[in-house]
Amino acid sequence: MSDRGIPLVELRDISIAFGGIKAVDHVTIDLYPGEVVGLLGHNGAGKSTLIKCLSGAYQMDSGAIYINGSKAEIRNPRDARRYNIETIYQSLALADNLDAASNLFLGRELVTPLGFVDDAQMEAETRKIMGRLNPNFRKFKEPVKALSGGQRQSVAIARAVYFNAKILIMDEPTAALGPHETQMVAELIEELKAQGLGIFLIEHDIHNVMRLCDRASVMKNGQLVGTVRVGEVTDEDILGMIILGKRPDRGLC
């Protein structure tokens, strides 16, 4: 991989255990700018746990995170945001009682010169970005619990995209979406990739993986089975890695 220069993110030898169970066991993966790396595996394989070390939700027991080649200290979600790491969680992590703008800017509110939150300005910015991501979005005043699954998803995506993320983590972004919205997310991923972002994509749907990812890292029982170049392997190879933990004889990197 050295021919590609310094990786945007390198998770090196990460381990984390919960009460004696090794959820992530000495896993090393990396991500380059303009690349989508799929994270695959059964439920409980440790994908979400691994990625939460990067987003600051969990603290790893051992290992190190390198961003642009230098060691990064990520102890909480604030630290992760400082490194321009944005995460779209599977649960979407929205405060249901607040409106779209309040959720989009949660923790990073725009304020007036007097230090009060500037709701009008935030709503205007929200309308702007939503106009780009989901032009049909109209419910700016309602609490997000009044929104459909797809609309909630677009709020979560807008939040990640708005703040100039360099590293984007998406945990099953299309799980709750219809075909049309799935297509929209796919197009967005292509667009962000073209802008040079690095994207970790946790995904169960093997077709989405084949379509969207450049490389795929497969985990099983907390360990890394291997990382393959998606273009050089078949569906069956990847399924074999997920189900049997069998490393294919081609495309490994």
Add this chain to the structure above:
Amino acid sequence: MSNIVTSEAGKKRPLLRTLEIDTRLLGMIGAFLAICLIFNLITDGRFLTPRNIFNLSIQTVSVAIMATGMVFVIVMRHIDLSVGAVLAMCSSVMGVLQVRYLPEHLGLGSAWIMPITILAGVITGALIGALNGWLIGYQKIPAFIVTLGGLLIWRNVGWYLTDGQTQGPLDQTFLLLGGVEGTVGSMVSWLLALAFSAAAIWTIWRARQAKIAHEFPVKPLWAEGALMATAVVAILGFVGILNSYAIPVGRLMREFQLRGETMPEGYVDYYGLPISVLILIVIAVVMTLVARRTRFGRYIFAAGGNPDAAELSGINTRLLTVKIFTLMGVLCALSAMVAQARLANHTNDIGTLDELRVIAAAVIGGTALAGGVGTIYGAVLGAVIMQSLQSGMAMVGVDAPFQNIVVGGVLVLAVWIDIQYRKRTGEKI
């Protein structure tokens, strides 16, 4: 409302929607007016007199101040059962200082007694609140348990501070904060009423301008005008009533005598706004600003709506817990200040059962125990409703035990109505 809905619904939109009035608020005001009218009927017009409205106002202040803080606590999915006990603790600190220590060192009637006393009370409340918040936020002990313990602890710590004795008489300047002794007079009251009215009009106007600046849909001008008119009428009406409550002639004569003058024949003067009510107004406005216009307030509501989301958004929810309980403690201290000044001394049973009144006020005012939802004005209105019920029944001559039965019933009924309301509007309960 979104653009499409606005244009589709056109002129046929219901009046309430056009005015963008909270129907729950309207319901509460309706309930309050009904209570007033019924008691007024039963008491042959003695309930809605300037005198009774004045008394009602100053009796409500203590519970209402704490209820504004309880909104934040409940919105964050916690509870504070210790507010009555913390009030008693702060009151005992302030009582002991005024009666025993400060006069000894500063001289009786020193101008420093009041500020030092208040500061000491506020610090006491803040420290107890911070301790509660630390135990709840960082040590993860449920708020119910921490404050249930506090309910037993703090009143009795206060008992030891005072040896169980009533502390009085209090400092003369301090007594002004209670209400009866301290009113600002009719002239200042009218000026304040005008200032409040102007502020209300300005706030509504500025909100409209902000919307226009961002090209958001706005209410029709007449709707804004109607809102402004309602606000102004309510403010001027309330102050007008308090300004028509005349100070008894005997007291006026005493005041003139104290100054070595004789009272002119036919002289009248009016109470006007009590200082304690002014304190409540300031606190309610500040707390509303905090809830709606500050990051701190936004984080409280976010953490109440979804604690995990708040945490993942980089909000330090543990520290936030410490902050809201500290704020609650400070408000308990301010309540203690008003309560003991109104009663003119500190007694060990001051604020007994206040925790229940405060929680009831917040809940009647629409604060959801599930968290994430609540308003300051609702809580204040809830406190007013509770107090009118209680003093109305006392006026009618209802036995004390039966008063409590009614208040308890009303609390359960109010929550039931709230749940029905939320079901109908499709809100999560």
